[in-house]
Amino acid sequence: MVDMDVSYAEISSSPSQRMMRSLFGRGIPYWSLLIFGLVVIAAIGGENIAPHDPNGLDLGSAFKPPSWLEGGSIDYLLGTDNLGRDIFSRMIAGARVTLTVAVYAIVISGGIGALIGMIAGYFGKIVDTFIMRLVDIQMSIPSLALALVIATVLSPSLTTVIVVISITYWTWYARIIRGEILSLKERDYVALAKVAGCSTTTIFVRHLLPNILNTLLVLASLQVGQVIIFEASLSFLGLGIQSPDVSWGLMLADARNYIGNAWWAITLPGVAIMLTCLSANLIGDWLRDTLDPKRRQL
Amino acid sequence: MTMTMPDTAVAATAPLLEIRNLTKRFNAHGGGVVRAVENVSFSIGRGETFALVGESGCGKTTLTKLVLGLEKPTSGEILFHGADLATASSKAMHGYRRQAQAVFQDPYSSLNPRMRVSKIIAEPLMAHGIGDRDSQRARVLEMLDVVGLPKTAADLYPHEFSGGQRQRVAIARALSLKPAFMVLDEPISALDVSVRAQILNLLADIQDEFGLTYLIVAHDLALVEHFSSSVGVMYLGSMAELGPTESVFSHPKHPYTQALLASVPRPDPDHRAPVGVIYGEIGSAMAPPPGCKFHPRCPYAVDICKTTPPVDRELAPGQLVACHLAETIVPPVQSSIAPL
């Protein structure tokens, strides 16, 4: 009804407001798509497009600042770390590991979590009680302690990181999706689908899933940042990515000791993490708005 | 107990739907039992329109869910063409679903916002594997025509329609299987006043055209009188009065029916609802009063009403009344309705 969609009110705008809208508004998030696109290209290209060997040691050129600072050289665009490795090349190489972890962890935890959440919410009663107890138990286990156990069993690796993150985060999806389903299943169209003779599978696929996709998308995009940071902490503790593999988190961990000598070595991967997370969030918001048929034509 | 329908040819044949001693109890959150429907019996003949009326919390919505097979009864029988739904196999239930469809109150909640109208209307056909894509499409267009929507509506999404048009889509969907029986749960109360009559007339037309039997739930008594052939008045899960609409409305025998009828606001400035017909509000279905459930609000209640639940008694042809005192109660004088 007319009275309801007041929140979309268009108010007259100044140039600065328009710029804010292009950054954070509801239009196509060009900047975010550009940044995320670059990260994806870096992840696909990896070592092949990096100017230097990401693991190439050159102690002679250690602690070189980024090219635009005094003492920097154009050869090392973003400077070098304590071992003289090119930070730009390592960031390109790290993008692959970071994105791989993010994609696998989100797909696995999101898929499992959403399915379990849908089952709990839809069937209710004992099924629901049992699943939600499981979620409660899972959530009460400190994830780092869990990581320690799993890493000991599986030995630290990319796979371990993905397993640990998936086990930690599925509960998150399960809880939120369950809540969503609890309200969705009360919609009349779900009851009417049953009356029409639709099978439970049809109801899940046709009536429930499309209506939780928005939520899943937003959850997933918000999780990109958390996954990257979680991966960083695991790698920092020695439970995650191991050298010679590179990840942004590992770069942060490595550079931590030299924060006084070479701020760029820790800052630049940090900025990369931040921009990637922000872009992912903004793209997620945009996708949510675009995929909703109600908003599409407003 | 079977109710005979007066002056219709179908009276002799078996009813389409028969409800026998139906009871539904829920376990409430935090303990306690909600007695939503208690020992309700009635039957609906072919081509008839049976209306359920009563205040919120009287159990009429639960009853429709039971009839639609969305809830399982605690005890009692729901006989459709003589077969009990409560004990039906899932295959028999699937067959029943082909015969029984529904239109709900809120046309915003009853259409999946992510499906196009064509798919919404065709969904029951797909669920029963009827026809191929082309014949389903043809049925969709046919149904849109029946409910008075243009063919172009098929490719739009629900949000592109007004409330009245959405309700037409919902009716088209319910009709697509050409069912024999339809549950109408407050089909017009969420619509704008000026489009209600359109939908009501449409429902009457398709009833004639497709030979439908209706079970309608409504709180608007004027609508019920206009639309239904039989009526059941529910109070706190039990049937207070039941019978042909004409006799129940012209000679209400249960004090609750009388109070309901007297309370209806009428579009007549010279009509005044008699104040103080009944006081208070409907009680809790978790702790219904003993005896007659209506006795705490009944102006006529005597001792027996507080202890003994009344049984249904046939006080006029087809008119069953659950009241100990029905014969002695004189209904309050209704102010006559002058023609406008």
Add this chain to the structure above:
Amino acid sequence: MTDAAIIPAPMQKPPLLKVENLKTYLYLKRGVVRAVDGVDLEVAEGETLGIVGESGSGKTMTSLSMLRLLPKPSGRIVEGSITLDGTDLVKLSEDEMVRDWRGRRISMVSQDPLTSLNPVFSIGDQVGAPFRYHKLAQGRGAVRKAVEAVLARVRIPSPAKRIDDYPHQFSGGMRQRVVTAMAIACSPRLLIADEPTSALDVTIQVQMMELFRELQRDSGVGIIMITHDLGVAAGICHRVAVMYAGRVVESGDVREIFRNPAHPYTRGLLNSIPHLGRKRRRLEAIAGQPPSLIDPPRGCRFAARCPQKMARCDDYPPQFEVATGHKAACWLAEPRS
């Protein structure tokens, strides 16, 4: 039995409320919604004016304009005046509105008693808020006394016992009484009731309507009763204004409107609803849908649905006086010369 409707409202002295040429627009992304587009209304002291219309007719936006509670930032009063007790509310600052008017001299009862009450505060707290805010009672004891008195006025049984209860401990009808108590706490001059009974069952509805009549008889408060239910309007109002697509199409004494409706929309509404005791085979439906208020038709807004449409309907008809105090915005009502 009350006979509130039988006393003609005294119209000699200046009316309590006079709304003139009110235009309230909503500025949305999709366009400008002309929710209220030139509305004139009058309410006298002790009088109940019914505003009848369907959703989107502008009845709710009209009442929100009076309270200056339009949705922000989209809603704006673009023209017209709302004069209550000689003061134009449109010209007041928000501070003045909050301090001296809203909740004090003009207040509102809304449709849904459940969302109007905060579940975490006791009834006493919530009904006491207007007393404390407008400093009509000072100190715990005085506020409590005042709350008990106002709860008694809305006929809540044993108010002293129930004052510390929470909203969930009240039934639907009792909650609506509590909401009404909050609205009349400061003895307002004008009470706007937006569909106050439509969420209630009929037997409770009768009791609420009786309560409004009693409150008006005791205090002389002017009431604006917003409703889509013609039965409610006929039952409680002295005068009725019928709104359609942002405008008043017909207004007048309740008996005139129901006995002698002059506008085809009013007639159409009355014919389209079933009347108890007058069974008909078919209802006379009004064809079509209400128009969009973003780009409303140029002339009469009902013309597209009107069975008596003429060429002249392309011009918006003025309000013609059909009988004393009974006006209709329809060319059919034009006096023949």
